[in-house]
Amino acid sequence: MSHSEIFVQQLINGLTIGMIYALIALGYTMVYGIIQLINFAHGEIFMAGAFLGLTVFGLFSPALKLNSALMLILMFVSAMFVCGLLGGLIERAAYRPLRKSPRLSCLITAIGVSFILQNLMMLIWGPVNKSFPAFFKHSALSLGPLRITFMQGFIIITSLVMMSALHFFVTRTMLGKALRATSEDMTASRLMGIKVNRVISLCFLIGSGLGGAGGVMYGMYYNSISFHDGYLVGIKAFTAAVLGGIGNVPGAMLGGVALGMLEGLGAGYLSSEWKNVFAFLILVGLLLCWPSGILRKLRNE
């Protein structure tokens, strides 16, 4: 492989993981945008999605073939649905009672919820790494020496579809408008007759559902999941959200992809042992010189 081919291959790899970061980052950014809470439990919801996907696979694998579309749809739909409910439930039980408390109480509650979820996952699915079924084997599209595996293509396309759907929902529908209004000014929205609590629940539902989908993709891509994976991936997705400008939906998508690619290039060209350091260096550097992210939030316009 020539140098430029290696470079492009690194970008493709980075784009794939970046898409997963982006899906998770959306959950952070939507929640932050609306109630200014960094929902640290989101990384665990993402991981629950991966485990749910695996459980659904286990339930249906005697009846359905590995690569059947129906199996994929079942895995994604149920993981997204259950994770969405889980996110909504957490909001209702843990965050809503604290709506009028100082922000710090909410943040600490979020960390607590994250611990509870992580330990629950360990109790339900066990402490050891679980093997995730390998979809599409290693089939790949070869363009000369470049390889895009079907799995990578699947992740990129599915994420794009989900993100476009979200973008359409936020910008073109009444509910999306309510969502934007609530994030702009909660009191004024309430005065305009928007059921603010319902909008917030919806926001958790959608964000967690996308996180769940990200979890299934993560499992399919790496074929090995463990109950504590959610922590690091969650922090990286959070970095992606900040990178794009937290509270900004297109920003989270862009931030995820940018982080995935930068991380891949850093690990490939400088040193793989500093891979995580790159992610956080980017975060620190950005906060220092461009605190509002790539896409500034145009709040006061």
Added chain:
Amino acid sequence: MFSLGAKKPGVFKIGCVGPITGDQASLGLDQLHALQIAVDEANAKGEIIPGYRLEVVSLDDQHNPSQAVAMAKRLAADPLVLAVVGHVNSSCSLSAAPIYQNARIAQISPSSSNPEISRKGFDTFFRTCATDDIQAPQAAYFAFERLKAKKVFVIDDKTTYGKGIADEFEKEIRRLGASVLGHEGIIQGEKDFTPLLTKIKGLSPDLIFFGGMYPEGALLVRQAKSLGLSSQWLGGDGIYVSAFIDLAKEDAEGVYCTFIGADVSNMESAKRYLEIYTARFGQQRGPYSAYAYDAANIIIDAIRKAAKKDRPAVLAQVRVTKDFSGVVGLTSFDEKGDSSIQLIGVFQVRNQAFEYVGSARE
């Protein structure tokens, strides 16, 4: 003392520390199972010393060196703990060893193979496995002479064990005349190694050596396959675990690994132990199981000979262990605490199982 009917016997405790939750849990549990079997057998034969029975204290170090220190302190604080089987990981054994030394507790590890541990002068540290300064050069010899690897790439996981074995491998294979195209570290617990593997694909080495544990090892071989990287893989004993094959599935086929010991499944002396293990804990026996069982029995033997609740006395008995007839052969400890059995076996994954290829130097 008056004995009124069935007086409850007192207890002596043997500590057992390893990762029993988390990604390397299977190794810690395996060590624990071996100790449980040995202790139950000893108790079944009657009281180990009149009036006393043995008990296992199992603690979790999560393969985290600072956690290992905390657990070692807990054992040291319990006067009934006379000796310890563990820890599993070299980094943990190394950080816990000073605590045991101060507390005069004999510590026998079945699997901590980093040579440095026994060279630091801890008079309480022993191990039943071979060491990496023997494993790594023999792995290099096998790679160069038998697999004919002339261009190699070395990866390690930056732990005491992984970096230790990878550095020794690199040194030896260079000496033999192969060219080392690169040596890079990865992060334990990380999932995405495609950036590094893409870079390696550009260099197309004959062989990739991995110094590290099976969770990362499995991901590496999987991701290498999906990138279309066709180099051969050789790993240390950290990937000689059935969980490696469970995680890597068909991509594990053809992967070689060295092990700090022989293939116990074909040893006559191990037959009875393996039957007991399978009957009680199922087929999923880990690689160091027999080594942990021998470590446990050396300790039990020492307690029996010391015949009192006295850590230094037990330690003195462990130290003079000579030709202890265990499952893996006759174990003696040298003055550093290393085992006299230093055989390095090579295995290859064939049809989803590790198959014994032979000793590395054959």
